[in-house]
Amino acid sequence: MKIAPKRIPSFLQTPDPKARAILVYGRDAGEVQERLAALVATVLDDPKDPFRLRELGASDVKKDAARLRDEAAAQALGGGRCVLRLRSVGDDLTPTLRDFLGNPAGDALLLLGAGDLSARSTLRKLFERADNAAAIPCYGDTAAALERIIKDELAGADITDEARGYLLAHLGADRMVTRRELEKLALYMDGEKKITLPDVIQSIGDSSTLTLEDIAFAVGRGAREALEQALARTHLEGISPIAILRATSQHFLRLHLVRGRMERGEDLSAALQSLRPPVFFKRMPAFREQAMRWKLGAIGRVLELLGAREVTCKSGVLPAKVICDRTLLEIAVRGGGKN
Structure with a gap:
């Protein structure tokens, strides 16, 4: 299933129960990681639970396709549903993932992270068209989304228009970088509420x-x-x-x-x-x-x-x-x- 942009926030909070595997892809690597973490949190109370969160690289599955089914079917010590994360996937894994979706093993939620996938990508098409899978794109923050992130990360600050304009013009390509730069700015201000253009340039000018x-x-x-x-x-x-x-x-x-x-x-x-x-x-x-x-x-x-x-x-x-x-x-x- 293809998740439309307006549906993404609600889907990240409550994924469709039919989706056994979810592909998160796009050129904004930070947003990909943030959305994958949000999906992990819908299954696990502790996102670092070593018994219920497992990770595989794409190369691991390429070497041994059966390992994907084995890891998805494995039960956690102490019980509970598991999450299996697959990193850096691409079109070369489409046949293996098509077989898995045709006959899923176990009940683990399979989460896949990928870079930018074109509309011709066989992997993207597979997840958009399958009834038991979903595809979520990450193409970078819009100006409105970036405004919300700035507001959240610098809550309570009085930001001048020039400083805000500078942040909007220089951040937003990668959400992880954006949050890191805003955290650095907050530390630089050391409790000062008024944020001016010189403050912003001094803090993130080397970005x-x-x-x-x-x-x-x-x-x-x-x-x-x-x-x-x-x-x-x-x-x-x-x-x-x-x-x-x-x-x-x-x-x-x-x-x-x-x-x-x-x-x-x-x-x-x-x-x-x-x-x-x-x-x-x-x-x-x-x-x-x-x-x-x-x-x-x-x-x-x-x-x-x-x-x-x-x-x-x-x-x-x-x-x-x-x-x-x-x-x-x-x-x-x-x-x-x-x-």
Whole structure:
């Protein structure tokens, strides 16, 4: 069964009893882990119970497919329903999981965590179509969801508009990272209730999200030297090439939204005000310039190229770092005023 976004909160609290296996997937790894933990809590009072919570890696099942059935059927010492978590699954496990869903063993709840799965993914299709399974996507927090997380993590704080805008612009790609950065900010404030922009910059200014944003803006303005420097920093920090490509895609998608509104007759200022989260004010001059310079068709071609190169990164034909760097430099050259 395919769980629609509006149904996800209630499903996480009370999963459909027919669902023997639940797949949680998406590019937001932090949200995937958070939702898996919520599902574990619907079965176990103690989420770390060593007798009722078992974990397997995808490689374990690939080596021995029978182990999945054995672990699912095993009874816990002391009784009670068990949870079996399967990590880092992909389409290569579809046949094994199809066999399991056709004739489930035991009564354990099987929880699977996966990265981004396209609509063509055989694993995703299996879980969306099966009556005794469910698929839950995690595509990153919306502006409204990010607002709620900020409110929860900084409960009771008086956050200035500039500080809130900075948080909305720089967090949200990964929920786990978002919560960690907000916890760090709360510790930095040490009980102070008034949170200002300098406080936020001082606390999370070294976040990798800033470097990713530097890359995206450098690509958009065709600044090759700045791009090469920012790419070097991200590689030293261990940020994945796919994350870099996705951050750049997000930047160009926002440019596409603004440019589309402009070509339908809106003025630039009105189009910019429609963005959620809003552009951080210090980035606004650069974003305005890029929105004026890039044509809608050129932005569309960039988005297509970034999507295609992400697929190539996953194919293993060339090192992902090489593909990422070449792609962004190619776009930067194109974006230096010739689009």
